[in-house]
Structure formats: structure tokens, C-alpha cells
Amino acid sequence: MNDRPANAPGHVEPPFADIESATRRLMAALDALESAVERRREADRDEDELATRIQALGADRSRLADELDVSLVKSRKLERTNREIADKLDAAIGTIREVLNGAGAAAKAEADGEDEHAELVNALAEDFDGDEEEDDEE
Numbered sequence: 001m002n003d004r005p006a007n008a009p010g011h012v013e014p015p016f017a018d019i020e021s022a023t024r025r026l027m028a029a030l031d032a033l034e035s036a037v038e039r040r041r042e043a044d045r046d047e048d049e050l051a052t053r054i055q056a057l058g059a060d061r062s063r064l065a066d067e068l069d070v071s072l073v074k075s076r077k078l079e080r081t082n083r084e085i086a087d088k089l090d091a092a093i094g095t096i097r098e099v100l101n102g103a104g105a106a107a108k109a110e111a112d113g114e115d116e117h118a119e120l121v122n123a124l125a126e127d128f129d130g131d132e133e134e135d136d137e138e
Helices: 013-137
Strands: none
Touching: none
16 A cells, blocks of 8 residues: 555656646547548538539530430431432432433334335335336336
């Protein structure tokens, strides 16, 4: 057992040791708190950046959706115009074929008519030659 009183000069150090220990714990707690606050600030900055990026992506999505709508309208208009032009080309091709077939038929008819005309001329020429021979005999 210890016969010295608690207030004896030999016990002066333990209260200072407790204060130093408490100060060290307080400093460690403050450092931990400061680190936690810094991590929170960083997380908040990251969250703000993420929110900004999400907002930018939303704006890009809206812009792209509008561009897609405009492109679809143009595409449909071009398809409709293409169909109209194809129909007009088909009609023109049909008309040209009819004209060519008609011209071909007319040319054939004319050629056939020339053949008939040539046959008629030949027949008349034979008759004429035959008449001359008969006249010579008389």
C-alpha cells in the first residue's frame, strides 16, 4: 500500500499525462472529423458533377430526339416524293413504249403497203410488157 497522500508532489505527473492523452485523442478525433468532412465535400462535388452530367445528357437526349424527329419527317417526305417520281417515270416509260409500238406498227404497215405497192407496180409492169408484145405481134 501506498502511504503517500493523493495530493503529494509525486502524483503531479499523472494528471498531466491524462491531459496529454486526452489531447492526443481529441486531436485524432479532430483529424478524423476533418477527413470525414473532406470526404463529404468531395462526395458532394462528385454528386454535383454527376447531376451536371445527367442534366447535360438529358439536354443531349432532347436535342437528339428533336433531330431524329426532323430526320424522320424528311425521310418520309423523300420516300413519298420517290414513290411519286417512280410512278411518273413508269407512266412516261409506258407512254414511250406505246408511241414506239405505234410507230413500229405504222412503219410495218407502211413497209407492208410499199410491198403491196411494189407488187402492184410489178403486176402493172408485166401487164404493160405483155401488151407491148401483143402489139408487136399484130
